[in-house]
Amino acid sequence: MRKSIKIMIILLLIVALGTSGLYAYVNYNTKKWTSLVYPGIKIGELDISGKTLVQAKDMVTQKYQSTMLKKNVNIKTPQKTYSLNFAKMNAKYNIDEVVNEAFNYGKNLSLYEKYKLIRKSEGKVITMKFTYDSKPLTDLISNMKKEINSTPKNASIYMNGDTFIVTPDTKGSTLMDDKLKKEILSKLNGDVSPADISVSAEIKTTLATVTKEKLQTVNTKLSSFSSDFSTSAYGRSTNITLATKSINGTILMPGESFSFNDTVGERTADKGYQPAPVDIGTKVSSDYGGGICQVSTSLYNAILRSNINSTERNHHSIPSTYIPLGMDATVDWGNLDYKFTNTLGYPVFIESIVNNKILTFNVYSNSSLANKSYTLVNDIYAAVQPGPTQYIDDATLPVGSIVQEQFPLIGYKVRTYKNTIQNGNVINRELISNDSYQLKAEVIRVGIKKVK
Template identity: 85%
Template sequence: MKKNVRIIIILLLIVVLGASGFYAYLNYCTKKWTSLVYPDVKIGDLDISGKTLAQAKDIVSQKYQSTILKKNVNIKTPQKTYSLNFSKMSAKYNVDEAVTQAFNYGKDLSLYKRYKLIRNPEVKVINMKFTYDTKALTDLISNMKKEINITPKNASIYRSSGNFVITPDKKGYTLMDDKLKKEILSKITGDINSPDISINAEIKTVSASVTKEKLKTVNTRLSSFSSNFSTSAYGRSTNINLATNSINGTIIMPGESFSFNGTVGKRTAAKGYQPAPVDIGTKVSSDYGGGICQVSTALYNAILRSNIKSTERNHHSIPSTYIPLGLDATVDWGTLDYKFTNTLKYPVFIESFVSNKILTFNVYSNSSLANKSYNLVNDIYDAVQPGPTQYIDDATLPVGSISQEQFPLIGYKVRTYKDTIQNGNVINHELISNDSYQLKDEVIRIGTKKVK
């Protein structure tokens, strides 16, 4: 019995000593790797086995970070090449994070598994993350746009000594910036083995909307209309001159629209406009720009006679003294406008001027449109006379005084037609408006206030 016990004790001692020895052996084999990266560990394609943490960071930084910061984005244009270094974009890899991950690989395993991983290593590849900031690229492209983008310049036309003079148009250029940025970003991959990024920037040539070739088709006067304002005082005459001059030289391309208010602008004292009589409803008052309805009316008549329809036109509430009924066009800043769209196949050039208190509008376009002429005819189909004068006592007026509050107005209804004339014959009789002018009885206020 005692002999068996001794044998068991001896065997246990052998096992313990053997286990201790094996543990000591494993510890010996793994200890030197405690401060080193385990075998067959790579960052990307770079083997950093057996390197300390500091050595690994230095090697990885040298190969990846230093290399990527030497790369450039080169953008070529016909005039110059724009370059942007990757350092300006804060291009970087997560070197510290990747190296730390590589260094810690396997070190949290049991002693035996660490030993096994060291003796029979498996390739471990850690991929780094590549990041960059696009702000510098965005700024570069923005600066490129400032240098490259040129707005096309329209051709212009004016009349001199009875002839048309045309200044040629100039082409413009536009950098296709969105496309360029998208292409550059698709090529920034962080691949250190690829060459610099080189891209040919696309620059679009932009033609002017008004070209010399198009304006050369303007060669004939289609219509003309004049209006006399010889009885107008200084203020009204000044306003008519200013408004007429602001329209002179206007070009309306096919499909484009014209706005009287948009072209003439707001009538203000700063622009030189004067207070002058203006129709407000059925009464006459005074306001800056009074009188320019005679300008819009003259333009309206010239445009109609060139076979262009109006898209917005308003008649006065009361008849105008300078134009037959149904042929007027009133305007008021912010409320009433006169508009038309050029429905012809050719550009329209408007010439307007004042001479001896006569304002004139000439409308020019292509000679192929001059085989027909147009005339306006109005038909007054109803006229209602005002009733008896109304007298109203007014305690605010002295006894014996009178004040005309409303002058009498005949109520008119009038249709206006446009006749199309070809070879001396009317080939079309078209209704273009049906207007009503307000009927108003005369109203007179009689003073009843007794003077003390």
């Protein structure tokens, strides 16, 4: 019995000593990893097993952060390459966070779990997060736009004597900035490769609306129309001259529209326009720009004779002295306009000239259009004489005085046609307008105020 007890005690002592020895062994082999990263731990592709916190941070910083800060974003254009360093974008990885995570991995386990993890690590890969400030990239692309973007310049045409001189057009360019930024941002993904990011910027070429090749098709005069304002006083003559000059050199590409008011602009004293007689309804008054209806009328006649009809045209309420009935075109800023669209298929060049109080519009385009000519004829199909003069007593006028309030107006109805002539024959007649001019009896105010 005593022998059995002794054996039992010896066995227990052996077990106790073995357990104590095992614990000491496990504790020893685990404790030495207390200040080290456990085996099998990687940050990205970098194995930092057995490294202290400081060593691990230095290794990660050297391999990733230092390498990444040497990288550039290179944007290639046909003229130059623009570069932006990662450091200027404050590009960085969350190194402190991931190194601490790697260092602390497994440290919260029990002693034997730690030992097992150290003895037979299954490995652990920790991924870094990459951040940057996109503003420097936005600023770079904005500066690129300032250098690259340009507006195309239209060709121009002018006459030197009887010769057309055409200056060439220039192309414009537009950086496709949104597409460029999107492509760059898609590549700023924290790739640990030391290679730069390189992209080619797309630059769109923009063409001028009016090109030299198109303007060179203008080579012949299609029509001309002149009117005389030699009897006009200074104010009216000044207005006609100013308005005419503002139209000279107008170019209309095929399908492009012309507005008299948009081209000439508002008739103001600041622009040099003078007060002059102007038809308002059935009366004559005075206003800035009076007389320029002779300009719009002359242009209307020249344009019709080049085979371009109007899209907006208004006739006067009363007949004009400088043009046959049905062939006038009145304008009024903000109210009445004269408009047309180039329907010829070629550019149109308008030349306007004032010489010795003769106003002339010449319309030029391609010679292929000159095989026909166009004339205007009117048909006055009604002319009604005004009734007898109306006399109105006016107590504001002294006895014996008279004032003509309304001059007599014959009422006209007139149709205007455009004849197409080829080889001396009228091959077509087109109704252009059907106008009515107001009928008005003469009105005279008679003074009845007695003078004391």
